[in-house]
Each structure stands twice: as C-alpha cells, then as structure tokens.
Amino acid sequence: MAATARPRRSVLYMPGSNARALEKARGLAADGLILDLEDAVSPDAKDVARQQVCDAVKAGGYGGRELLVRVNGLGTPWGYADVAAAASCGAHGILIPKVESADMVRQVEAIMQANGAPADMAIWCMMETPKGMLRAEEIALASPRMGGFVMGTSDLAKDLHCAHTAMRLPMITSLGLCLLAARAYGLAAIDGVYLDLNDDAGFEAHCLQGLELGFDGKTLIHPKTIDVANRLFAPSEKDVSWSQTIIAAHAAAAAEGKGVVVVDGKLIENLHVENAKRLVALAEQIAQLEAALGK
Numbered sequence: 001m002a003a004t005a006r007p008r009r010s011v012l013y014m015p016g017s018n019a020r021a022l023e024k025a026r027g028l029a030a031d032g033l034i035l036d037l038e039d040a041v042s043p044d045a046k047d048v049a050r051q052q053v054c055d056a057v058k059a060g061g062y063g064g065r066e067l068l069v070r071v072n073g074l075g076t077p078w079g080y081a082d083v084a085a086a087a088s089c090g091a092h093g094i095l096i097p098k099v100e101s102a103d104m105v106r107q108v109e110a111i112m113q114a115n116g117a118p119a120d121m122a123i124w125c126m127m128e129t130p131k132g133m134l135r136a137e138e139i140a141l142a143s144p145r146m147g148g149f150v151m152g153t154s155d156l157a158k159d160l161h162c163a164h165t166a167m168r169l170p171m172i173t174s175l176g177l178c179l180l181a182a183r184a185y186g187l188a189a190i191d192g193v194y195l196d197l198n199d200d201a202g203f204e205a206h207c208l209q210g211l212e213l214g215f216d217g218k219t220l221i222h223p224k225t226i227d228v229a230n231r232l233f234a235p236s237e238k239d240v241s242w243s244q245t246i247i248a249a250h251a252a253a254a255a256e257g258k259g260v261v262v263v264d265g266k267l268i269e270n271l272h273v274e275n276a277k278r279l280v281a282l283a284e285q286i287a288q289l290e291a292a293l294g295k
C-alpha cells in the first residue's frame, strides 16, 4: 500500500488532450498531476489524448511529482485501451473513475498485469457515486495495488441530487465514509475540486475544511490554485516546531521510564508523538520535493 506521508497537498487535473497543459505541468509546483483521459476529454479526442499522455509521461521531465492517469471506465469504448496503454507508460498510478465495487478494481488490475504494469504501479479510485460510498471499505481492500481515493464531488452531488454548499453538509457523510475506509487501510485521500475559479475565499474555505476533515490535499483544476493548497495542506512552521519539541520531550521522559510528559501545560502521550512524527516526516518530504523543483 502507498505510504501516506508523501506530499499530496495539490493534485492538478489536466485534460490529456491539451498538449500545452501537459507541457506546462512540468514547471508547476503541484505535488501531483492527474493526466485525464475521462471527463475533460471529448469523445473525438480520446485516442489522441491517450497517445499524448503516454508520450508525455515516457518523455519525463515531471520531477518528483506523482503522476496518475485517469482512464475511462471499462464500460466505455476507450477504457480497455486506456488501461492497457497506461500500464506500461511509467506513471505512478492509474486512477479509475466512478468505482462502485471491488470487482471493478480487480478488472482493471487484471488488465494492468496482462500489459506489463510494474509491481509498484498503484491503483487509485475516484469515489463519486452513492454505490461507491456504500462500498468504500470493500474498494479499499480490493487490491494490494490500492494507493488512494480521490473524491469526485461533482459527480457525487449530481447523483445525490444535493447542493454544493459552503460547508458541504449534504455530502459530509460520503466524505466521512471514504476517509474512514482510507485511513483504516493506509490509503491516501484527496478532496474534490472547487469549481468556481473566481471565488478565492470559497476555495480557501474548502481547503481548510478538507484539511480539518483529514484529507491529504485537494484536487485542482487550474494552476493558479496550487500555491494556496500547498500552503494550507502543509504543516505550519509552528506545527513542526511544536512537534519536534514534544518528540524530544517524550523521548527524554521515556529514557527516565515515564510514559507521559507535560509540555507547556499539555499532556503528551505516545499518540501525540506518533502524529508529531507524521507531521515532521511530511514537512521533510515537502522540503525535499520543493528543493528538487527549485522552489
């Protein structure tokens, strides 16, 4: 299963049919890229998009960014060819849309295996239908290749007949079910997109809510939103400094045979130290990724 400590603060979709976007992404500060063959690509551009995406990934130049290819579903005319081509293109993972069962995952897995997918190539699932929500645990356990969930909140809202509201109360159960399954089985969980590119305050509020809920990061549709997602989903300097303080204090207490310690009036137990270590590791990985990107 994929390590959840990898930075996934900002994961940018780009239509696989858009050669300019595929090129531009090599210089963008997103932690991950979703090279889309599904909804952002019109039917008459599907074959060109598949070829362009595979060529772009093979050509490289994306640095440490995580590369996921979102394929079309196997029930479409393009799904099989997408998975077969993506399996050996060198991407980190294949993102399956509208996943509703473990069986859907296993069908993709079988095609990947038959087409030379490396052992460490991950399967990611778009969680975006009512059946998918109800079967989140079964899907999380579908394959040893499972890497993470990406919330498809636009499709979900359509299927639920619910509104897109500021605090997303209508879809909070769905978000929670997917987070529970992801965290229970060590998967990453990336929040859905914010569609209003002119509403910076609304975007920021959604990022903060996603962070508070426990998501690792946010999927994005435009490069101008990358910096905000990177800032909000990164541990702050204050968080890192506090984490380092309590890790050291707890280690010193443990050396004296104590299980707990009080730092600045706060009781610190092992569980706090575990979380502190996760944050410090994440901050280190972000620093490495940004250094590699020259940021």
Ligand SMILES: CC(C)(COP(=O)(O)OP(=O)(O)OC[C@H]1O[C@@H](n2cnc3c(N)ncnc32)[C@H](O)[C@@H]1OP(=O)(O)O)[C@@H](O)C(=O)NCCC(=O)NCCSC(=O)C[C@H](O)C(=O)O
Pocket (backbone or CB within 6 Å): 012, 013, 014, 015, 020, 021, 022, 024, 025, 036, 039, 040, 126, 128, 151, 152, 153, 154, 155, 156, 192, 193, 221, 222, 223
């Ligand atoms: C929304 C867009 C169509 C806007 O595109 P455009 O009009 O070109 O925007 P700009 O002129 O502001 O672009 C400025 C420059 O940035 C590049 N650009 C724009 N978007 C991207 C991108 N996504 N990745 C990489 N580069 C991008 C432009 O090429 C410009 O570059 P330059 O030439 O140097 O000036 C467009 O942003 C877009 O297509 N976004 C992605 C839309 C998409 O992928 N949608 C599908 C995913 S969302 C989804 O499916 C949700 C899920 O399934 C669910 O159900 O919820």
Ligand SMILES: [Mg+2]
Pocket (backbone or CB within 6 Å): 039, 126, 128, 152, 154, 155
């Ligand atoms: Mg969708």
